[in-house]
Amino acid sequence: xxxxxxxxxxxxxxxxxxxxxxxxxxxxxxxxxxxxxxxxxxxxxxxxxxxxxxxxxxxxxxxxxxxxxxxxxxxxxxxxxxxxxxxxxxxxxxxxxxxxxxxxxxxxxxxxxxxxxxxxxxxxxxxxxxxxxxxxxxxxxxxxxxxxxxxxxxxxxxxxxxxxxxxxxxxxxxxxxxxxxxxxxxxxxxxxxxxxxxxxxxxxxxxxxxxxxxxxxxxxxxxxxxxxxxxxxxxxxxxxxxxxxxxxxxxxxxxxxxxxxxxxxxxxxxxxxxxxxxxxxxxxxxx
Amino acid sequence: xxxxxxxxxxxxxxxxxxxxxxxxxxxxxxxxxxxxxxxxxxxxxxxxxxxxxxxxxxxxxxxxxxxxxxxxxxxxxxxxxxxxxxxxxxxxxxxxxxxxxxxxxxxxxxxxxxxxxxxxxxxxxxxxxxxxxxxxxxxxxxxxxxxxxxxxxxxxxxxxxxxxxxxxxxxxxxxxxxxxxxxxxxxxxxxxxxxxxxxxxxxxxxxxxxxxxxxxxxxxxxxxxxxxxxxxxxxxxxxxxxxxxxxxxxxxxxxxxxxxxxxx
Numbered sequence: 001x002x003x004x005x006x007x008x009x010x011x012x013x014x015x016x017x018x019x020x021x022x023x024x025x026x027x028x029x030x031x032x033x034x035x036x037x038x039x040x041x042x043x044x045x046x047x048x049x050x051x052x053x054x055x056x057x058x059x060x061x062x063x064x065x066x067x068x069x070x071x072x073x074x075x076x077x078x079x080x081x082x083x084x085x086x087x088x089x090x091x092x093x094x095x096x097x098x099x100x101x102x103x104x105x106x107x108x109x110x111x112x113x114x115x116x117x118x119x120x121x122x123x124x125x126x127x128x129x130x131x132x133x134x135x136x137x138x139x140x141x142x143x144x145x146x147x148x149x150x151x152x153x154x155x156x157x158x159x160x161x162x163x164x165x166x167x168x169x170x171x172x173x174x175x176x177x178x179x180x181x182x183x184x185x186x187x188x189x190x191x192x193x194x195x196x197x198x199x200x201x202x203x204x205x206x207x208x209x210x211x212x213x214x215x216x217x218x219x220x221x222x223x224x225x226x227x228x229x230x231x232x233x234x235x236x237x238x239x240x241x242x243x244x245x246x247x248x249x250x251x252x253x254x255x256x257x258x259x260x261x262x263x264x265x266x267x268x269x270x271x272x273x274x275x276x277x278x279x280x281x282x283x284x285x286x287x
Numbered sequence: 288x289x290x291x292x293x294x295x296x297x298x299x300x301x302x303x304x305x306x307x308x309x310x311x312x313x314x315x316x317x318x319x320x321x322x323x324x325x326x327x328x329x330x331x332x333x334x335x336x337x338x339x340x341x342x343x344x345x346x347x348x349x350x351x352x353x354x355x356x357x358x359x360x361x362x363x364x365x366x367x368x369x370x371x372x373x374x375x376x377x378x379x380x381x382x383x384x385x386x387x388x389x390x391x392x393x394x395x396x397x398x399x400x401x402x403x404x405x406x407x408x409x410x411x412x413x414x415x416x417x418x419x420x421x422x423x424x425x426x427x428x429x430x431x432x433x434x435x436x437x438x439x440x441x442x443x444x445x446x447x448x449x450x451x452x453x454x455x456x457x458x459x460x461x462x463x464x465x466x467x468x469x470x471x472x473x474x475x476x477x478x479x480x481x482x483x484x485x486x487x488x489x490x491x492x493x494x495x496x497x498x499x500x501x502x503x504x505x506x507x508x509x510x511x512x513x514x515x516x517x518x519x520x521x522x523x524x525x526x527x528x529x530x531x532x533x534x535x536x537x538x539x540x541x542x543x544x545x546x547x548x549x550x551x
Contacts, residue, residue: 182382189348189376190399191369200395204386283386284427 015061019051022060026050029057059252067256083260089237090225091264093153097160098221102214104161105168112169113176113202114194123173130166134159134224139231156237160224164217171213175206208285211276218268226261238264295362296323297451297483298347304355305342305509315508316342317353322502322511326450329477329484331494332502333540339509340487340502344453347485348376360451372400374451375444379459381436383428383443390415390424393443400447414442417476434465438472445480452484459489467525470496474523491544495519495536496528503543513543 023046030049034041041049051060059067071083079085108126111118138159145155179201187197229239238261245253280286303320306313317339324330332340345351346358349365360368368374375396383392393411402410415421418438428436437457444452458466470493477484488494494501495517503513518532527533 180382182378182380183384185350186376186378186382187399188350189369189374190396191372192399196399200399201384204384207386284388284429285386 018058018061022056022058023047023050025057026053029053055249056251059255063252064255064259067252068259071256072260083238083241083256086236086238086241086257087260087264090222090229090239090261093156093225093228093237094160094218094221094264094268096153097157097224098164098218100157100161101164101217101221102168105165105213105217106172106210108165108169109172109176110198112173123169126166126169129162134163134227135231137162138224138227142228142231156225156228159228160221163220163224167213167216167220168210171209171216172206175209175213176202178209179205204283207283208280211272211280214272215269215276218272219265222261222265222268297326297328298322298324298358298360298485300343300346300356300358302356303343303346303353303358305339305346305351305353317346318508318510320356320509320511322514324483324485324500326483327481328500329474329486329498330500330502331498332485332487332504333489333491333494334504334509334512334544335489335506337506337509338504339506340504341455342509343504344455344485344487347451348374348453372447373449374453375447375449377437377441377444377452377454377457379456381428381433381440383436383439385428387428388424389420389426389428389431389439392428392439393424393446396443396447402447410446411442414445415439417445417479418442419472434461434469437461438469441473441476445476445482450482452482454484454486456487456489458493466490466493471525473497478521491537491540492528495533495540496523496525501536501540503540505544505546512546513539515539515543 027046027050030041030046030053033049050056051063056063068083071081075082075084077084077088108118108122112122113119141159141162142155145151145158176198183201183205184197187201192200225237226239226242229237230243235244238257241257241260242254245251245257277286300320300322303317304315305317306315320339320343332343334340342351346353347360347365349369358365361371361373363371363373383389384395387395390411393414394407397407397410411424412421415424418441420435420438420442423431423435423439428439431439441454441457458469461469474497486494486497488497499517499521501513501515501517502511503515504510505512515536517536519527519536
C-alpha cells in the first residue's frame with residue numbers, strides 16, 4: 001500500500017502538467033476567436049474555452065477520457081466508431097503477428113545456437129532488419145503482398161512479426177546459451193544427444209529469458225500492427241483511427257486512440273507477466 | 288565388455304600427456320602420468336591448484352582428450368566408456384537443474400539413458416535413501432542446504448548402474464562440520480555399493496580419511512609425485528584421524544606436496 005502514494009503523486013503531476021499545457025497551447029486559438037468576435041476574454045473564460053474546444057491542439061485529460069468512455073462503454077461494439085471494435089481489429093493482427101514473430105524468433109535462435117554458420121550468417125541480418133525504419137518498409141510489405149493477392153490481416157501481422165521476432169531471437173539466443181559449462185559437462189557425461197541436451201537443458205534454462213523477450217515482443221507487435229494500419233489508408237483498427245483523426249483535425253480522437261493503444265499494450269504485457277509468474281513458479285524457478 | 292579379464296585395472300593410464308594450447312603458448316597440464324586403479328578402490332588425488340588433478344579426472348570422463356599416452360577405462364577408451372555409461376560424475380558444485388525437483392534431478396540420467404519408466408521411481412527412492420534424503424524428492428533445489436544439494440548430486444550419479452564414481456572436489460565448498468559428516472556417509476556408501484571411486488580434493492585429512500590409495504600431484508607440469516597405499520583399515524570411524532597411522536600417512540602426503548612445490 002505504501003507504493004500507492006508515490007504512484008498517485010506522479011499521476012497527479014502528469015495531470016497538472018497536462019492541464020497547464022492544454023491551456024497554454026490552446027490559448028492562441030481562443031484569443032484569435034475572441035479577437036475576431038471583438039470580445040475580451042477574462043482569464044477564467046479563457047481557461048474554460050481552452051479546455052472545451054472541439055479541435056484543440058492539445059485536448060484536456062477529461063476530454064480524452066470522456067471520448068474514451070463514450071467510444072467504448074457507451075457505444076455498441078458493432079459501431080464503426082467504437083474503440084472496442086477498432087481495438088479488436090488491431091489486437092487480432094497483433095496476436096497473429098506476435099505468434100509469427102515468436103515462432104520465427106525461437107526457430108532462428110535454435111538455429112543460431114546450434115550452427116556456427118547461422119550464427120555468423122543470420123544474426124547480422126536480424127540486426128540490420130531492425131535498423132530500417134519500420135515506417136519505410138511497412139508500405140512496401142503491404143503493396144507487395146497486395147499484388148500477390150495477400151490482403152486483410154496477414155500483411156499487418158507480418159509487419160507486426162517483423163518487429164517482434166527480434167527481441168525473441170536475442171533473448172532466446174542468450175537463454176539457450178545460458179547453461180553453465182558444468183551443466184553441459186553433466187550432459188556429456190551421460191552421453192546425451194543434441195536433442196536431449198536441447199529439451200532437457202537448454203530449453204528449460206532459457207525460459208526466464210524467453211518471457212523477458214516476450215514482454216518486449218508483444219509491445220513491439222502492437223506498434224508494428226498500428227504502423228501497418230497507418231500508411232495503407234486502412235479504415236479499421238487503432239492506427240486507422242489515429243490516421244483519420246489527423247486527416248480531420250480530430251485531436252481528441254487521436255489521443256483517445258493513442259490511449260486505447262497504450263491500455264491495450266499494458267494489458268498484453270500484464271498478461272504475459274502473469275503467465276511468466278505462473279510458469280516459472282510451476283517450474284520451481286521463481287521462489 | 289567381456290574381453291578384458293578381471294585382473295585388469297578399472298582405470299589405467301600410461302605415459303599420459305595433455306597440453307592445452309592457450310594464447311600465452313602451450314600449457315602442460317599433465318606430463319607422463321602412470322597410474323592403475325583397481326576395482327573397488329577409493330583413490331584420492333591431492334595437490335595444489337594447477338597440478339592437473341581435475342584435468343586427469345576429466346580425461347577419465349572423456350571430457351578432455353589427452354595429447355599423448357594411453358588411458359583406458361574398463362578396458363575401453365574414455366569416450367567408449369562414457370558412451371557405455373561406465374561412470375557417474377560429481378562436480379564441485381551440486382549443479383542441480385533448478386527447474387527440476389530433487390527427484391526430477393536424480394531421474395535425469397535415467398531419462399537420458401533410456402531406463403524403463405517403470406524403474407524410475409524405485410531407483411530414485413533407493414538412491415535418495417542412500418544419501419539420507421528420503422522425503423525430499425518433491426522439493427526444489429533452492430529449498431535445500433548446500434550439503435543436501437551436494438548429496439542429491441551424488442544420488443544423481445548413483446541412480447544408474449555405473450561401477451565408477453568420479454568426484455571432483457565435491458565437498459570443497461562446504462563447511463568443515465558438514466564435510467566431516469558427508470565424508471563418513473561417503474565411506475558408508477562406498478562400502479555398501481562397492482564402487483570404484485576417484486576423488487579429487489585439496490584437503491589432506493579428507494584424502495587420508497577416505498582413501499585406500501592417495502595420489503599426490505604437483506604442478507608445472509602436472510604430474511604424479513607420490514602414490515601412497517593407505518595402511519588404514521577399511522572400517523574408519525571419524526576418530527581414526529587421531530591415530531598414529533593416520534598422522535603418519537598425512538605426514539607423508541604433506542611431504543610429497545612440499546617436494547612438488549620445491550621444483551619451482
